[in-house]
Amino acid sequence: MEISSRNVALFFAFVACNYFCFAKDNIRVGAFFNEEQLTVPINWKIMSNHSDHAVIAQPETHIVPDTDRFESVNRFCEFFSKDDGFSAIFGPKSLAASATFESICFHLQVPYITTTWKPKTMKHFPTSFNLYPDADLLSQGLATIIKGLDWKEFVVLYQNEESLMKLQDVIKLQEHKQGSDKNSIWLKQLGPGPDYRPLLKEVKNSTHRRIVLDCDTDKIVEIMSQAKQVNLLADISTNVFLTSMDAHIIDFSPELNTGANVTTVRLFSPYQNHFKNMINNYFPGISPEEILVQTALTHDAMVLFSETMKSLWIENPETDFSSYSKFCNATKYEDELGIVAQMSKTVVQETQALTGEISLENGRRTMFKLEVIEVDKPVKPIAIWYSKEPNKLELTRNATERELELQKRIQNHNFIVTSKLIEPYLMDTFKIGAPENERYEGYSMDLITEISKILNMTFRFVIRDKTPTIVEDLVLRRADLGICDFTITHQRREIIDFSMPFMSLGISILHKKVQQEEIDNMYAFMRPFSWTVWVYTVTLYLILSIIIFFVSRMDPDDWENPHPCDQNPEELENIWGIKNCLWLTLGSIMTQGCDILPKGISSRIATAMWWFFSLIMTSTYTANLAAFLTMQKKGDSINSVEDLANQNKIKYGLMEDGATQAFFEFSNNSLYQKMWNTMKNENPSVFESTNAKGFERVVSNRNGLYAFFMESTQIEYELERNCNLRKIGQWLDSKSFGIGMPLNVDYADQINNAILTLQENGKLNELKDLWWKKKLKGEPCSTSSEEGISDELSLGNLGGVFVVLSVGIGIAFLIAILEFLWNVRNISVEEHISYLEALKVELKFACNIAVTKKRAKPVISESSTSSTDGQSVGRTILAGAGSFLNINTTVLNRIGASLYNNN
Structure with a gap:
């Protein structure tokens, strides 16, 4: 079939129209990355998919060295000068190479895009755009998060100087106090590695259990593993905060599961639907939970560039976006396409980006959020920080949820309780083969048992004697709790925490x-005078009696007329024999006086001096005796x-x-x-x-x-x-006993609530009564602390007086018997009668208590006039004796008759 020229012309016109009107411009985009960045998954199709109008980006990736700036510049200029140059440059992670590229891109007026952290101290160029969160805001956000976690004291483990710049606001949380001997923030550099155990042991032996770890993501697992090896993570109070944005992708394998709480931050939420959809579209082989921050930021950078080019094409569709040839020379170029200016005002909506809404202010990202997550429960963040309110942290869990989470950690932790053996707080029962907790008993054991029932926790005791002390165990965090007679003091509160008091007390004596036998001395009446004074007094009594005897004999006034009626007596009588002298001096010192007194001047003077001596001695004795016995009784x-x-x-x-x-x-x-x-x-x-x-x-x-x-x-x-x-x-x-705990432990409130519960239900008083009063061996003592001490004097104090009285009466009775027998002997001699007859007469008279007068000489006939009466009296006496001795009465009568006849 023949084709007309008209149809051919129309065909070529249609093709030309499609080519010139609808064909998309191809632009070159250069990606100059360090070798490390090539390991991060990147999908460059993101730009072509977003450039659905007239611009197609053709990325070219080139590797540049990390530190060799000269080589980096040579490669950059070599590839930039080819063809039509680059419309945009994605820069390397290395700060040294990035600073060089940033300066060159400013000279060439080409957008320079980075997605890595960059300190604010570096010079900023208008052509530079960094999608990584602004360094100052990020540092402020980390500080706000740590403050929101209520970390007052912590240790910062950092990798290098760059880490210190990242954490500058965190370090500023340090409170410098005048005269303070400790810092609330402890800075320690990790060192080159790979063995970090010496540093981790140092942290373990310190008081810090809140750790901020800033290091490369690939080092976190090894550091955490070594921390577990030195038992740093075994403490339930250990909290680790990972500043790495990629820490959420780490697989903390089961061997790293410990009692420690590990938290981190992430720039995006991988569980949102639009996030999952974009990851499935561009990274189908990667789980949303495993996306790196570098991947997400590079994705968003490509979206930002694509949206910029799209906006330029919409504003001027006829613009040729093919890059113009530019060279690394002295000529300074202009931004003829307006890409830099358009990128500065382009905004990427949150649904189009992986890391949230993107709008760069002066090339810096000031709008972003950080999610705080626990690595073992990453689905729901525990808090969110927004850059628009940098001093505020929004908690996503209510108090009940936080309480339940902590309760779960407490239940999964076996608490180490440090204590000492002291009655009645803790005692060893020495039960062979018994479980460890059943080996001990006492108030402390019962108290922690009741607390464990409330908190549903487990525990085991560690017993300390002298060293290490309970305080050292808690300071070095070798134990979780310290229970015994543990006094809450200001000095201890400086280095450890205490629960609310479970017992009030005070210092006493x-x-x-x-002892009663020390007080109850029956001869206590002798104690007012020493034995020397007693001996001197008795000796002086005897000597003075003899002196008065001789003085009276020499004094003529003491010789008296025995017969006052006879005016001219032939003899004078002196009554002051040795017996009367002894009686006078004795009556004086006994304060009883005497019925006869001396009449001579010399004898009266001697007697008056003795009376003076007796007055002083008696008064002194009386006063001292009263005071001595009273004070002795009072202890x-x-x-x-x-x-x-x-x-x-x-x-x-x-x-x-x-x-x-x-x-x-x-x-x-x-x-x-x-x-x-x-x-x-x-x-x-x-x-x-x-x-x-x-x-x-x-x-x-x-x-x-x-x-x-x-x-x-x-x-x-x-x-x-x-x-x-x-x-x-x-x-x-006034002080109190409390349960000791390491500083700033997470479970302090739970322990306090448990003690408060025990106090309210009366269990604390019940435990004290049990171990103080009921668990007794034997009879309890009287509640009176001064039992047995009274004001009155007992027989034990004055028993010696009764003894002296008894001995004196006994001596007097013995002397009376001897005098009676001697008198009987004299009568028998004078009256020429037998001794027995005289004895019978005197006995009969002495026993006849109704007779008060006695003949000068006894009538002997009285002893035999009434034989019958005598016999009957004798029989009556013997009968009574026989009845007492259970002897036959007839026999006794015969014995009595025989004795009577013999007489």
């Missing part, structure tokens, strides 16, 4: 009661700390290096300072290493000459079990 009269401080007989001490020592040592009270100076200067030392040794010293001191300062609760416990002890006075201060 333990002293031994003065040493130490009833308060003032009494103890104002005497020097009873020594007092306390436990060395304890809270009680700190109270006295740093007290502003003059009395306590005086006592502290006295204690520290005593020799031998009054300090003891433990309360138990102080208690033993008080008990073993026989005379109660040692008192010991200790907590009132321990004194109450000992008083219930040892009735020979007493508590002196009231509390010297």
Whole structure:
């Protein structure tokens, strides 16, 4: 068939129209990357897919060295000068090469696009566009996140100087206090590696358990693994914050699962639908959760460039976007196509980008958000930070959710409880083969058991004796809790935390009661005078009696007329024999006087001097006896700390290096300072290493000459079990026992809530009553601390007086018998009768108590006039004796008759 010329012309016109009117411009885009960047997945089709109007980008990727600027510039200029040059440049990650390329692109007026972190200190050019979050805002965001996590003290482990620039606002959180001896932020450089264990051990042995780790993503797993090897991550209070934007893609394998809480930040949410759809379209082989920040930012950079070119084409479709030839020479070029200006005002919507809305202000990205996630639960962030409100952190979990999450961590952690063996707080039962927790019993065991029931947690005890101490265990975080008689003090609060108090107490004084056998001395009435004074007094009594005897014999006034009716007596009589002299002096010193008195001047003077001596001695004895017995009965009269401080007989001490020592040592009270100076200067030392040794010293001191300062609760416990002890006075201060914990632990509020629950339901009082009063061996002591000490004097104090009375009466009765028998003997001699007859007469008269007069000479016939009466009396006496001795009455009658006949 023949084709007309007209049809051919129309065909060529149609083809030309399509070519010139609808054909897309091909532009070159240069990607000068470091070798490391080529490992990151990039899909350049993103630009062609978005350039659906007139511009097709043809990317060219070239590798440039990291540090060799000269070689980087040569390669750049070599490829840039070919053909029509580049319409845009995607720069390398290396800061050194990037700074050079940025300057060249400004000279060439070509958009320079980067997607890596760049410090703000680098010179910025109008042609430069960085999609990575602005360095200052990112640093401010990290600081706000750490503050929002309530991290007051932490350690920063950084890789290099670049890390310090990233974390400059975090470091500014350091609070510098005048005279402070510690820093709240600890900076440590990781070093070259690959062994980071020495540094991690140093962190473990410090008080810090909040760690900010800034390093390359590929080093995180190795560092965390080594941290686990040194038991840094075994602590439930350990929190690690990873600043790497790609930390969310790390597979923290099961061997890294520990009690530590690991958080990080990410620039996007891989669980949003539009994010998943874009990843499935452009990176079908990669899971959305595994997308790197570099990939996401490069994607968004290509979208930004495509949207820029699209906007330029829409504004001027006739523009030829083919690149103009430009060369690396001295000539400065102009942005004839307006790509730089258009890119500065182009905005990419959030649904088109992977990292959120993109709008670059002066080439910097100031609009972005950071999601804070826990690496083991990445789906829902725990907080979100927005760059438009840099000082605010938006928490996404309510208080209930945070509480449940922490409760779960507590349940999965086996708490290490450090304590010491001290009654009644913790005691070893020595049960062979018993589980570890069943081996111990006491108040501490019951308390932590009740807390574990409330929190549904597990625990095990670690027992300490002297070193390391409970405080050291908590400071070095070798233990999670410290439970015993653990006093809350200001000094300890500087290095560890405490729970709310579970027991209130104060410093008191333990002293031994003065033993009753020491007080109840039956010869106490002798003590007002020493034995020397008693001997001198008795000797002087005898000597003075003899002196008065001789003085009376020499004094003529003491010789008297025995018969006053006879005016001219032939004899004078002197009544002051040795017997009367002894009686006079004795009656005087006994304050009873005498019925006869001397009449001579000399004898009266001698007697008056004895009376004066007797007055002084008797008055002194009476006063001293009253005071002595009263004070002796009261013991040493130490009833308060003032009494103890104002005497020097009873020594007092306390436990060395304890809270009680700190109270006295740093007290502003003059009395306590005086006592502290006295204690520290005593020799031998009054300090003891433990309360138990102080208690033993008080008990073993026989005379109660040692008192010991200790907590009132321990004194109450000992008083219930040892009735020979007493508590002196009231509390010297007011303090509390609490559960010790390392600083800034996450579970402190849970422990406090558990103690508050036990307090409200009365369980704390029940536990104290159980171990202080009910768990007794034997009978409890009286509640009165001064039992057995009263004002009145007992028989034990004055029993010696009764003994002296009994002995004196006995001696008098014995002398009376001897005198009676001697008188019977004299009568038998004078009357020429037998001794038995005289004895019978005198006995009969002595037993006849109704007779008050006695003949000068006995009538012997009275002894035999009434034989019948005598016989009957004798039989009656013998019958009574026989009845008492159970002897036959007939036999006794015969014996009585026989005796009567013999007489």
